Amino acid sequence: MDSPHEAFRRQNLDSIAKLGEDQDIKKKSLDWIAHANSFRYSYHFDWLGRPIIQYPQDVIAMQELIWRIQPTIIIETGIAHGGSLIFSASMLELNAACGGPISARVLGIDIDIREHNKKAILEHPMSRRIEMIEGSSISDDVIRKVRERVNEEDRVLVCLDSNHTHEHVLAELEAYAPLVSVGSYCVVFDTIIEDMPEDMFPERPWGPGDNPKTAVFEYLRSHPEFEIDSTIDHKLQISVAPQGYLHKIR
Numbered sequence: 001m002d003s004p005h006e007a008f009r010r011q012n013l014d015s016i017a018k019l020g021e022d023q024d025i026k027k028k029s030l031d032w033i034a035h036a037n038s039f040r041y042s043y044h045f046d047w048l049g050r051p052i053i054q055y056p057q058d059v060i061a062m063q064e065l066i067w068r069i070q071p072t073i074i075i076e077t078g079i080a081h082g083g084s085l086i087f088s089a090s091m092l093e094l095n096a097a098c099g100g101p102i103s104a105r106v107l108g109i110d111i112d113i114r115e116h117n118k119k120a121i122l123e124h125p126m127s128r129r130i131e132m133i134e135g136s137s138i139s140d141d142v143i144r145k146v147r148e149r150v151n152e153e154d155r156v157l158v159c160l161d162s163n164h165t166h167e168h169v170l171a172e173l174e175a176y177a178p179l180v181s182v183g184s185y186c187v188v189f190d191t192i193i194e195d196m197p198e199d200m201f202p203e204r205p206w207g208p209g210d211n212p213k214t215a216v217f218e219y220l221r222s223h224p225e226f227e228i229d230s231t232i233d234h235k236l237q238i239s240v241a242p243q244g245y246l247h248k249i250r
């Protein structure tokens, strides 16, 4: 017989599966995201004082993954103001405080780390776990530096959140997804672009048809070692990374 805890989990999995089948809530969530985007919704949140360009729902999903995986290194492309780096470092700090890996670290990559952001990140109490590399995430030099920092025994989690064109994200997947440990994830942000109205990104080189989700679909065609964790999509509903939580299963 299930323990009360297992019964609670099983009940949740049932209700999450039902939520995933409900087309009405799916449509309402997409409408909500499209509407919220007109207010720059994703820019409104901080993590430990630094702006984090994420939806709160995705932040919770990342917290669940970082606790479950107990990574020894998190590799993130796209630093911006540093909120996601500080978030990851703080989660690694909590893992360590709870008996997880003591020296786990975060490696952030950005093509343009603005001086004021770099200073604020380096002065933050969580900075001791953070290393930053400046350069394009798909340049040979940066890829080499990242590979040099990953050890055989590392448990690696990867988050891709830089340039959101198909070509760029596909190149990032080719470069960084092989580093992900079996059982861990490669999280591809902003797959939501594919599901948004055609005219939503007039000043951007990406849009429906050319974005992280189209890159994920192309990558998965020849990489059966990854599968989309649809339970995460189903439970979040409101997320910038639908079909972007890629679980490395072998």
Ligand SMILES: C[S@@+](CC[C@H](N)C(=O)[O-])C[C@H]1O[C@@H](n2cnc3c(N)ncnc32)[C@H](O)[C@@H]1O
Binding pocket: 051, 052, 053, 054, 077, 078, 079, 080, 081, 082, 083, 084, 085, 109, 110, 111, 112, 135, 136, 137, 138, 161, 162, 163
């Ligand atoms: C959406 S922001 C990252 C947000 C951050 N992950 C967070 O959650 O707060 C995207 C960042 O990608 C960076 N970027 C753009 N093109 C890049 C490239 N080719 N290589 C690395 N970073 C790039 C931009 O400079 C920008 O800071």
